[in-house]
Amino acid sequence: MEYNEKQIAIIDIAEKLFAENGYDATSVRDIAHDAGINVAMISYYFGSKEKLMEALFERKSTNIRIKVENLIQNENLSPLQKINVLIDDYIEKFIAQQGFHKIMMREQIIEKDTTVASIILELKKRNLESIKLLIQEGQKSGSFIKNIDVVLMMTTMVGTVSQMISSQYFYREVNNMQQMDEIEFRKHMKKKLSVHLKKLFKALLTYDSQ
Amino acid sequence: MEYNEKQIAIIDIAEKLFAENGYDATSVRDIAHDAGINVAMISYYFGSKEKLMEALFERKSTNIRIKVENLIQNENLSPLQKINVLIDDYIEKFIAQQGFHKIMMREQIIEKDTTVASIILELKKRNLESIKLLIQEGQKSGSFIKNIDVVLMMTTMVGTVSQMISSQYFYREVNNMQQMDEIEFRKHMKKKLSVHLKKLFKALLTYDSQ
DNA sequence: TTAAACTAAACAAACGTTTAATTGATTTTA
DNA sequence: TAAAATCAATTAAACGTTTGTTTAGTTTAA
Structure with missing residues (x-):
């Protein structure tokens, strides 16, 4: 899957917040707020919070x-x-x-x-x-x-x-x-x-x- | 802190569910259901979900x-x-x-x-x-x-x-x-x-x- | 003009917690 | 000894928030 700059920015913010507080303790509103975007953009780009997590893994797991x-x-x-x-x-x-x-x-x-x-x-x-x-x-x-x-x-x-x-x-x-x-x-x-x-x-x- | 049998049972169920799914992914209703008690009993006995977690740690950390x-x-x-x-x-x-x-x-x-x-x-x-x-x-x-x-x-x-x-x-x-x-x-x-x-x-x- | 990007608002569901009423057993009173 | 009082244990229901997601409309740029 290919992601544009905005999507990559969202993934990076999500990574930071998931790492700090855990997946369940991080709300999509937290992510949207820190990324400076509207909450709806997460569903718009990734479909769901869980699929954002999957996108995060797809992108980052190859690096390690x-x-x-x-x-x-x-x-x-x-x-x-x-x-x-x-x-x-x-x-x-x-x-x-x-x-x-x-x-x-x-x-x-x-x-x-x-x-x-x-x-x-x-x-x-x-x-x-x-x-x-x-x-x-x-x-x-x-x-x-x-x-x-x-x-x-x-x-x-x-x-x-x-x-x-x-x-x-x-x-x-x-x-x-x-x-x-x-x-x-x-x-x-x-x-x-x-x-x-x-x-x-x-x-x-x-x-x-x- | 001393706990009665019911409280100990709740702590044990909480331990199981927290271990399996994580603290945030486990609801007090999940715990109440598995323990066969009313949701309100958790607040009644422990004050809050977080204090139940603390009680769990107080009780179990000495064992290890x-x-x-x-x-x-x-x-x-x-x-x-x-x-x-x-x-x-x-x-x-x-x-x-x-x-x-x-x-x-x-x-x-x-x-x-x-x-x-x-x-x-x-x-x-x-x-x-x-x-x-x-x-x-x-x-x-x-x-x-x-x-x-x-x-x-x-x-x-x-x-x-x-x-x-x-x-x-x-x-x-x-x-x-x-x-x-x-x-x-x-x-x-x-x-x-x-x-x-x-x-x-x-x-x-x-x-x-x- | 068209399609993608973006927004505010609303959605229903789930959340932790509180309330107010009821049960059941133990203790106190007459 | 029987009735009354007391108190902890328990319940169903409701509370106000927060949750992830969707909708319907608006902006932006090609």
Whole structure:
């Protein structure tokens, strides 16, 4: 589906409000007000509030796909180095698009068979397959151990970053970082998560640690 | 606050519905219907929907506190063994009370200063302090390395288990476990998470892995 | 002139909450 | 001991808002 500038603006406002307050706690009037348009325009452009949500997912979910095609072809990096690039790529995308990820986190918890739920499921399957390719490559070359639960490994990566984002305030407080500006704090989080996850993944993938 | 049987029944029904559909998507009429009572009884007993939520948190949040007092005194276990007991204890509590944890996960994402938010914050601080005690003990005895980011370690534990719970359906599907009954599946998750997290924590805490 | 963009207003339904009346059991009074 | 009083528990109905959506009309630009 193609959207014009006005529609994209509405989607972006909706993303912001859904992320902050949740889908159900955000009214179409809230969205219309913040977008500076008439309430009727949302039905006019998208059909319904739910279809606006679906449009939001159609548009934004492609931005957060993990891409490994270039990585696999790259012959200058070791398997572990490739995994490390993937980790950084994932952290970068998650933090840059935390709003959309917050919406996704909430939708994941609900057990309903919605269009949005199936989009999330497809995204997860796709990401899993991408990572499996990298892992298998490392296993063939003998760099990685044979017994790797990729799903569980993904769960830790996604879970750790998700949890870090949704408990940012707590993290700032216990580390006395309340005054730090947003940009610097994001840098800090990225670095911390990067080192942390790389250490964990190395323990899960390689022979080095027993 | 003390609650009678009827009130407890209402809280339990509310917990179930909030977990399944979210707070905003659950109406007081839904709760009243499932509890087999009149809508007015919710205002009568709790004052409002929001205060029912607060009552729910007051009652259930104490059940999921991590307790380390007995562990610290125990002289038969090594520091790492104590951490492993703590991991299993956390997994057990999370899976047994997934409904309440789902509600907590959703509330954590919202950035509002509510009563519920402060209860969650207190719970996290308390759990963090408990774990810090165990870690420090291991560091003093020389079993654990000096440089440990306890918050980040907690983030991985909480995040991994949360993510596992909220993507149960996905996990079942990619592992061809759709037919497995709930009890067996929970056992499976517990075991998998237990082995996985213990491996990760060992890598973060001990000298064994480089 | 025509079609898309946009508006104010109205729509019915659902929302959380309150009201006022009724029930049912326990306690007090005669 | 029987009648009266008391009080919490419960109900159906109504309250005023807010909800997502639609309508019917107006503006704008090609």
